[in-house]
Amino acid sequence: MDKLLIQGGNRLSGEITISGAKNAALPILCAGLLSSDQLHLSNVPNLHDVSTILKLLRQMGLKATQDGHFVTLQGDAITNLEAPYEMVKTMRASILVLGPLLARFGEARVSLPGGCGIGSRPVDQHIKGLQAMGAEIAIEAGYIHAKAKKLKGTRVVTDMITVTGTENLLMAATLADGETVLENAAREPEVTDLANLLVAMGAKIDGIGTDRLTIQGVDKLHGAEHAVIADRIETGTFLCAVAATGGDVMLKNTRSHILDAVLDKLREAGVILTSGDDWIRVQMAARPKAVSFRTTEYPGFPTDMQAQFMAMNSIAEGTSHVTETIFENRFMHVQEMNRLGAAIDVQGNTAIIKGVDKLVGAPVMATDLRASASLVISGLVAQGQTLIERVYHLDRGYDEMERKLSAVGANIERIK
Numbered sequence: 001m002d003k004l005l006i007q008g009g010n011r012l013s014g015e016i017t018i019s020g021a022k023n024a025a026l027p028i029l030c031a032g033l034l035s036s037d038q039l040h041l042s043n044v045p046n047l048h049d050v051s052t053i054l055k056l057l058r059q060m061g062l063k064a065t066q067d068g069h070f071v072t073l074q075g076d077a078i079t080n081l082e083a084p085y086e087m088v089k090t091m092r093a094s095i096l097v098l099g100p101l102l103a104r105f106g107e108a109r110v111s112l113p114g115g116c117g118i119g120s121r122p123v124d125q126h127i128k129g130l131q132a133m134g135a136e137i138a139i140e141a142g143y144i145h146a147k148a149k150k151l152k153g154t155r156v157v158t159d160m161i162t163v164t165g166t167e168n169l170l171m172a173a174t175l176a177d178g179e180t181v182l183e184n185a186a187r188e189p190e191v192t193d194l195a196n197l198l199v200a201m202g203a204k205i206d207g208i209g210t211d212r213l214t215i216q217g218v219d220k221l222h223g224a225e226h227a228v229i230a231d232r233i234e235t236g237t238f239l240c241a242v243a244a245t246g247g248d249v250m251l252k253n254t255r256s257h258i259l260d261a262v263l264d265k266l267r268e269a270g271v272i273l274t275s276g277d278d279w280i281r282v283q284m285a286a287r288p289k290a291v292s293f294r295t296t297e298y299p300g301f302p303t304d305m306q307a308q309f310m311a312m313n314s315i316a317e318g319t320s321h322v323t324e325t326i327f328e329n330r331f332m333h334v335q336e337m338n339r340l341g342a343a344i345d346v347q348g349n350t351a352i353i354k355g356v357d358k359l360v361g362a363p364v365m366a367t368d369l370r371a372s373a374s375l376v377i378s379g380l381v382a383q384g385q386t387l388i389e390r391v392y393h394l395d396r397g398y399d400e401m402e403r404k405l406s407a408v409g410a411n412i413e414r415i416k
């Protein structure tokens with residue numbers, strides 16, 4: 001298993017190009033199941049999760065070719081309507097095949113994803129919405145068996161805001177009979193990116209970017225071209241790295257307006273940010289000031305940035321309070337950061353972080369994707385060597401992170 005070895009203490013300076021968003025690419029690739037025509041996708045990030053979803057889609061009969069960050073899909077020979085446990089267990093986003101398969105082929109058999117490190121993460125709202133659209137759903141032997149001759153448009157109000165739930169129901173509704181209204185829809189930019197692709201494929205969607213999506217079903221969707229949006233979480237991760245280490249870095253191929261809550265908190269921490277249409281420059285000369293926040297749905301502060309901010313807060317001036325409201329177990333990085341000398345105490349769903357003068361490198365274990373990113377940031381700041389184990393978590397969602405960090409002066413290497 002690969003490890004990352006970091007010699008901390010370097011300031012970061014130079015340029016980093018941000019990749020396409022994992023959480024936009026995954027549903028967009030699944031949308032390839034909705035049409036027999038070709039989809040031409042660009043800015044698709046090179047990630048393990050992308051390889052996993054492509055493997056799953058190919059197994060279903062979707063033709064997929066990948067050339068760097070370009071992917072072409074064609075769904076004119078889909079024969080297998082099953083997503084097996086072996087694949088779903090490594091990547092929960094596999095649940096995103098459920099809506100498209102059911103809507104286009106009237107049937108799907110998808111393994112229940114089960115819990116994961118950060119929480120129990122049920123998919124009851126995906127199921128509730130599809131049932132409301134007329135699907136017959138049975139759960140047997142760990143699989144969701146779904147059938148519907150033709151899904152019917154209806155009004156769906158989800159109990160809570162769910163990102164992949166909204167995406168699954170949105171894709172299903174594009175081919176349903178009549179009008180579907182999704183209330184309490186997620187407004188994350190990745191949902192908007194998927195909706196824009198679906199419109200390019202001929203879907204009729206109103207309210208894109210709002211919490212009320214209205215979809216008029218059409219008989220079929222056609223081919224389209226689409227560039228995946230920039231990864232706001234990758235962007236935020238590098239911004240936090242510079243905030244913690246100090247330096248001056250230009251992030252290219254990204255946008256500031258999908259990161260408002262994160263940028264506001266960084267400014268509060270003392271970071272200097274400037275931005276243009278497709279770049280953000282981050283400058284940091286002083287020790288960061290501690291910043292408190294609660295994670296919430298978009299446009300609030302994203303749970304996927306909580307761990308990285310905690311790394312910055314661990315060496316900041318002052319004490320901060322970080323409350324996690326989305327997932328019940330997303331503080332697994334705390335124990336590892338404390339091994340590096342951080343002073344973090346967890347009380348319920350709030351972490352209290354007393355900023356310390358320095359961290360000291362040690363062997364640590366990555367437990368999930370963003371926890372891994374927070375340990376990389378901690379390692380970049382710590383004195384001496386930090387060895388991070390289980391970096392396969394990081395590879396799920398970051399495109400060449402160590403190459404990008406090395407290019408701006410970090411001392412980081414992968415040990416095979």
Ligand SMILES: CC(=O)N[C@H]1[C@@H](OP(=O)(O)OP(=O)(O)OC[C@H]2O[C@@H](n3ccc(=O)[nH]c3=O)[C@H](O)[C@@H]2O)O[C@H](CO)[C@@H](O)[C@@H]1O
Nearest residue numbers: 023093121122123124125126161162163164165304326327
């Ligand atoms: C591939 C992808 O896009 N992943 C993102 C997506 O995950 P994902 O779509 O899985 O997260 P959700 O928005 O669905 O989850 C939000 C909350 O709702 C709960 N819930 C959700 C669905 C459901 O049927 N029942 C239920 O109880 C979850 O357990 C969680 O507590 O949004 C999360 C929240 O922004 C991000 O952290 C993930 O990076």
Ligand SMILES: C=C(OP(=O)(O)O)C(=O)O
Nearest residue numbers: 023092093304369370397
């Ligand atoms: C939690 C995340 O992803 P996933 O939903 O794919 O587990 C994430 O991107 O931080």
